[in-house]
Ligand SMILES: NC(=O)C1=CN([C@@H]2O[C@H](COP(=O)(O)OP(=O)(O)OC[C@H]3O[C@@H](n4cnc5c(N)ncnc54)[C@H](O)[C@@H]3O)[C@@H](O)[C@H]2O)C=CC1
């Protein structure tokens with residue numbers, strides 16, 4: 462069977478990782494990536510052998526920089542079956558008419574609103590509903606991390622309510638412009654943060670609210686999750702449920718921080734130190750007066766990457782069973 466032809470529009474933190482993860486699969490391939498300027502990331506994409514497409518007005522700049530573009534962004538979109546839009550949050554929505562005009566399917570990321578795509582995706586929670594869809598949004602890193610734990614626990618024990626506090630990394634490691642560098646910023650001040658309502662775009666019946674702050678670190682986010690469950694259970698039951706999930710990793714053995722989790726990602730030779738799994742501290746899992754509490758860390762640069770691959774597989778009708786797609790994606794990328 463011919464491989465699905467995938468384009469990545471916006472080759473930044475998420476786009477470059479999605480491109481490599483798609484390229485690792487045997488049922489889909491990257492036919493091009495887009496860059497606006499011929500910077501160092503474009504040079505690496507060129508070295509890696511990706512065909513680079515650019516806005517028509519910038520094609521000459523790529524030629525001059527010694528990395529000739531294969532064509533314009535519009536030409537890339539014409540050649541694709543599906544575009545993964547990884548442009549910065551808020552930019553992606555302006556590309557919708559482009560995709561509609563070309564008759565290609567499109568995936569947006571969590572920086573865009575649910576309404577843009579009309580379907581918010583998380584592989585374990587609602588893969589099947591994305592089968593054959595034209596437009597899908599893969600929810601943000603924090604929302605993905607929440608869906609991955611809430612969905613199986615809710616399925617096993619039922620949920621009365623969920624309350625989450627998020628300590629969000631200030632910005633990504635390569636970003637020299639954003640902060641804070643010496644402050645803790647309640648963000649947003651007005652509650653709830655978008656994360657709780659966003660979980661409901663994927664799992665509508667969950668009673669959830671969230672509060673978030675930005676902290677001066679670039680490595681990972683950390684969540685304090687509190688769930689009031691409908692049915693009685695103990696810590697071992699929760700460990701069993703979370704342990705059955707391939708995209709959840711228990712951490713302990715002296716791992717007391719996000720820094721040590723990133724060291725593990727380096728030590729196990731993950732590409733770009735990526736930690737695709739939620740990292741749940743086993744020792745933090747606590748039942749207190751019938752409520753569940755635990756801490757988890759989320760690697761913002763990579764957690765949504767396998768979800769994008771699964772979303773492609775569902776939308777392109779390459780696999781109807783979500784569990785099979787998850788296993789296939791995991792195996793191909795080395796998870
Ligand atoms: N970085 C993160 O931690 C995560 C980001 N997301 C979401 O993924 C999306 C992308 O975010 P990042 O990869 O972090 O952004 P980024 O800023 O690292 O990368 C965006 C890329 O798009 C390019 N670009 C800018 N304007 C463009 C345009 N008009 N057309 C084509 N390309 C353009 C930029 O040059 C850059 O290469 C956003 O919706 C964000 O909310 C989701 C999960 C985690």
Ligand SMILES: O=C(OP(=O)(O)O)[C@H](O)COP(=O)(O)O
Pocket residue numbers: 550571572601602603604629631632656761
């Ligand atoms: O999707 C993300 O976070 P979010 O789930 O808090 O919106 C990414 O970490 C990007 O967040 P940013 O908008 O702070 O760069």
